Amino acid sequence: MGYRALLVVAVIVLVGCSRATLPYKPEPQPQGARISAGYQIVGDRIRIEINTGGRPLEQVWILKPDGSSLGPQDVEAPAVASNPGPSVRFGTAGGVSGHRSAVATGAGVSFPFGGGSSRAESNTIAWFPLGTAGPPPWQLYVKLIGIVPTTFTVGGPPPA
Secondary structure, eight states: OHHHHHHHHHHHHHHHHOOOOOSBOOSSOOTTOOOEEEEEEETTEEEEEEEOTTOOEEEEEEEOTTSOEEOOSEEEOOOEEEEOOOEEEEEEEEEEEOSSOEEEEEEEEEEEOSOOEEEESSOEEEEEEHHHHOSSOEEEEEEETTSOOEEEEESSSOOO
């Protein structure tokens, strides 16, 4: 019975840790983050979806072959959930119960420690004008908050 419970817990942990990644990735990945991207041509625009590994996006643009850069027309950023970090809580409680009445009292104190963090709840979508960006592949510049910038190729045949 203990073996089965351990196996169920292990499967739940592995499923909870798994993340779908998009086909284009920087090599090597920037330290402290996992980034991937995918794209679609939608009319006269490029829709680039960026999996930031939960980190908020600070900057994104396409680096053109002539050395210039192209900023996005629009960025659909996900909601950012703020985590205040772990805390230790101490408390006491007491209660009195009578035939037709009940009284309860309580007190507690909380001590936060460690740093909090912010997490993006889903992927970020950046829209670029196709006519200005030119044909794929594109060099995508991505800067996440608290992580060094990275540049990688998006478009063309997906990497093997």
